[in-house]
Amino acid sequence: DAEITQSPRHKITETGRQVTLACHQTWNHNNMFWYRQDLGHGLRLIHYSYGVQDTNKGEVSDGYSVSRSNTEDLPLTLESAASSQTSVYFCASSEGSLRTDTQYFGPGTRLTVL
Amino acid sequence: AQKVTQAQTEISVVEKEDVTLDCVYETRDTTYYLFWYKQPPSGELVFLIRRNSFDEQNEISGRYSWNFQKSTSSFNFTITASQVVDSAVYFCAPISGYALNFGKGTSLLVTP
Numbered sequence: 261d262a263e264i265t266q267s268p269r270h271k272i273t274e275t276g277r278q279v280t281l282a283c284h285q286t287w288n289h290n291n292m293f294w295y296r297q298d299l300g301h302g303l304r305l306i307h308y309s310y311g312v313q314d315t316n317k318g319e320v321s322d323g324y325s326v327s328r329s330n331t332e333d334l335p336l337t338l339e340s341a342a343s344s345q346t347s348v349y350f351c352a353s354s355e356g357s358l359r360t361d362t363q364y365f366g367p368g369t370r371l372t373v374l
Numbered sequence: 375a376q377k378v379t380q381a382q383t384e385i386s387v388v389e390k391e392d393v394t395l396d397c398v399y400e401t402r403d404t405t406y407y408l409f410w411y412k413q414p415p416s417g418e419l420v421f422l423i424r425r426n427s428f429d430e431q432n433e434i435s436g437r438y439s440w441n442f443q444k445s446t447s448s449f450n451f452t453i454t455a456s457q458v459v460d461s462a463v464y465f466c467a468p469i470s471g472y473a474l475n476f477g478k479g480t481s482l483l484v485t486p
Contacts, residue, residue: 293472293473295473295474302475302476302477302478302479303465303467303473303474303476304473305472305473305474308472308473316472318472318473319473348417350419352419352474358472359407359469359471359472360407360426360469362409362421362424363409363421363474364421365411365418365419365420365421367417367418368417368418368419370417
């Protein structure tokens with residue numbers, strides 16, 4: 261079955277280290293998204309992509325980067341991890357329209373920055 | 375921008391009771407899409423339903439039903455004969471720009 265996976269599921273790192281979170285989908289969806297979920301803030305969009313080689317900043321993109329070299333993957337990189345980036349990170353994908361199509365989520369990655 | 379209000383922060387019911395989760399939305403758009411997602415204690419986000427502004431038909435899926443009323447800007451979700459496995463946080467969300475605009479959600483606890 262088609263699916264969307266994230267790895268690792270849990271990660272503990274230290275302040276200042278570079279961290280990359282993986283997201284892989286097998287639906288052949290055009291669009292991919294990264295969100296973070298924090299108590300009191302709900303879900304906030306970090307970056308999104310509507311196709312290979314396309315990436316765009318979301319609401320909270322500072323300190324994060326993404327690259328889309330193929331349809332299936334959108335890795336999220338924290339260039340220099342900060343304690344404020346401790347959060348649960350969700351990757352999502354949708355088929356065609358960014359504005360209307362259903363976004364399907366991965367299982368999430370819990371990141372702790374010490 | 376579109377946003378929703380889920381006024382019920384927490385709801386607790388006993389198994390087999392019916393429960394309705396309220397969602398009131400605000401939008402200036404004439405065309406828009408609304409979604410419901412479920413987040414069980416395990417943490418994943420599970421898609422439940424998508425509704426566009428042109429379709430005001432109520433939707434039923436098993437024990438789940440949704441009532442969409444443009445006149446009152448509401449998109450309410452009812453669980454009939456609730457079960458313990460329905461315990462979760464439920465989010466009503468529009469797409470605002472390209473992002474799902476999750477509110478704070480409603481935490482539902484179903485006890486045996």
